[in-house]
Amino acid sequence: MTAPHPLDDAPLSTFHKKLALFASGGPFLDGYVLSIIGVALVQISPDFGLSSAQEGLVGASALVGILLGAFAGGWLTDKFGRQVLFTIDLALIIGCSIAQAFVGNVWWLIGLRLLIGMAVGADYPIATSLLAEFSPRRWRGPLLGAFVAMWFVGAVAAYFVGEALMHVDGGWRWMLASAAVPAIIIVLARIGTPESPRWLMKKERVDEANAVLQKVFGPGVSVDDLPEEVHENIRVSALLRSGYGKRMAFISIFWTCSIVPLFAVYAFGPKILGALGLTGTLANYGSAFITLMFLVGCLVGLALVNRMGRRPLIIHSFAWAGLALLLLGIFTNASAWLVLALFAAYAVTIGGTQILQWIYPNELFPTEVRGSAVGLASSLSRIGAAIGTYLVPVSLSHLGTAWTMIVGAIVTFVGAGVSILWAPETRGLTLGECASIGAPSPEPTAKAA
Template sequence: MDQPPHARTEAFLVDDAPLLRFHKRLALHAGGGPFLDGYVLSIIGIAMVQITPQWGLNSAQQGLIAASATIGIFLGSFLGGRLTDRFGRWRLYTFDLIAVVVFSVAQFWVDGFWWLFLLRVLIGVAIGADYPVAASLLTEFTPKKYRGPFIGSLTVMWFLGAASAYVVGDLVSGVGDQGWRWVLASAAVPAALTVLARTGTPESPRWLAGKGRVAEASAIITKIFGPHATLEIESGSSAGAIGPLWKSGYLGRIVFVTTFWTASVVPLFAVYAFGPRILAGLGLDGRVANMGSAVVTILLLVSCVIALTAINKLGRRTLLIHSFAWSGLTLLLLGLFPGSPVPVILCLFATYAIFTGGAQVLQLVYPNELFPTEIRGSAVGLASSLSRVGGAVGTYMVPIALDRWGIGPTMLGAAAIALIGLAVSAAWAPETRGKSLADSARI
């Protein structure tokens, strides 16, 4: 059982607080946004199997629909980061996912390419806005001993959402030739459940203290951690401002985070948006390809769980470098030997899944630890937005690359991007293991 926080009689920092049931609940419902991100991005791969022949979509249109949610996340992450630093974490914490419910249901009645594209962009905007809000809130409540695994768990929720999408999509799409409508609308269910779970979540005391609302911050800290808990505040910047992000130290951190984040998501998003088609190009087809995508996703989920157990033991830097090195190698082998027997192809995909987990879980850990509270949301939102530019371009290019060059060169391109991530990580990745938020954000 958790130690009752009020039982402690000595003063302690929130960064050194014990792990409470509050933290576990917060991590669970904060993961609702990443779950929906994985679900929405992956479910389109199932739906497109029916939509493409019904609407006669060409490769460019397929790429635009697949990339639409990612485009929305680009816009929403930046906007959500600015708003959450200026107006607080709590205000956006439920409103953004209410929008996901509404737009997901609206997809059921969509009757044309551009309407579907627009709705999925709007869904992406709402999900993107949730990233800096939920991640900042979780970061600012969680003790440093558990911060890495807890923030990294948001990525686990992404893969759980992706795996759920493949299973639900495969089952629901079989209801008829209009099954894709139910497939796309199904995202409203986890979105609504997350909204209900988030009701009553308190505002971040770090954000409140940074705005001068010290009494409110102290009341929340006392209620959760007890009367002897205190808060160490990072050196301040203008809340919601972009200017401080371009300071010498922070600019380097933005470049590092954005580059490694992009290098980790581009191959991954390509695999998810067109997983069944890529596996079909490698010799699998039909339900075997759909289930193969689900198996790979489950392995990715396991990989992220393994990475969470190693993040404090190996450190952030070592975990990131090894993740890029070995996942990039497997993509290279897939590109060089696309005609290998099916068991070999599946083994290589599984190996990629196992090794990419480290880079995936660090996507949110690094930006939340490297920037102070006053600009944390803006930094996470900006890095997320910029990385999604690469993700959107990569997703858009997949069907075009498959049509023009085939599966081998497409996988070689993915390998090249992963190896760029390796080079950037080896050159710039810092180590933030065991540091308080004030120390890790200091430049």
């Protein structure tokens, strides 16, 4: 029997829990920033006399910023380290959020939200790379997967804040500025977070890496306990060639297929539910219920990712979620409760693919390019999400609700097919084994992930 590894088989410590909580501040702010604008636009539109096109630009500007910031943040974190950027990116969110309260026209607002989105997008590869490189393999999957759940927590918080400020004169300025409050709390909590010893080793800063390892894991632990990653000089170009190109294609396609229907359902839930027969208050409560079910789906995925493994989870998640959307397309005239039940079924079953958006990219690439890989995959998926979200109202108008749901089902089934062909199993492997081309399969008795 193999002796426990001092890092990969370490128990879950207070340090790991704090790091996971502080790192999840990025998706919390993502959910908050993208959700609060929907409430704020109710007041912004009449104040600035916005056209529908301008409303769309205000709503989409942060999403475009995330697209741009994710890859830039990934490249920067691979080049300059995880720790130094772990707080700088949030400082930009704080400054721009406060500045939104003083804008005098829509173009300044669009510009500031673009910058906020860039900072939020940059935080994803920075925070997930740092967390992945510290996490024991048994807990790596659940800790990374929990990122998605925090997105919905942020969204719920935004709706509560928005509702509280809705009847305040000029309340939209306070709504948008309010994002600075959680950002300040998160940046203060992140101060003092150590640099990744794996990244320090790649930069040949051995003494610093040893100091971090001894501080986190105790005396006697050193860089000699990081043997699994070969010291080869891998560049970002490796993402587009050899086995890493295939891995990048898999991650980008499955991520896109996962979030295109989800973003559409989430953004246009009331409109879709109304077209399917749920109107008025029932549609609003139905949308809130579906949001809760998305969170439940993420929690279910977290509970299953170690038990089922990555590959079975992603295949089953796509397959059952696609079936739920297909049934919504077929039974458009069903009772309101059946429609709501099918939407809930989709929200819960798609949770497995949601948590794997952050697990797979961090596991399948080596330290040198891990941040760039996460950033590139996130950016590519946001292109599809933006296009898909934009096309949903067009599809509802020209194709109808039934075919819109069927198209969503087809996109979801494509994700299932790609996962059947390319999804690897990384449960029970060390981070170095996961990132190696042709990595060995985990032992059948492995309990870790």
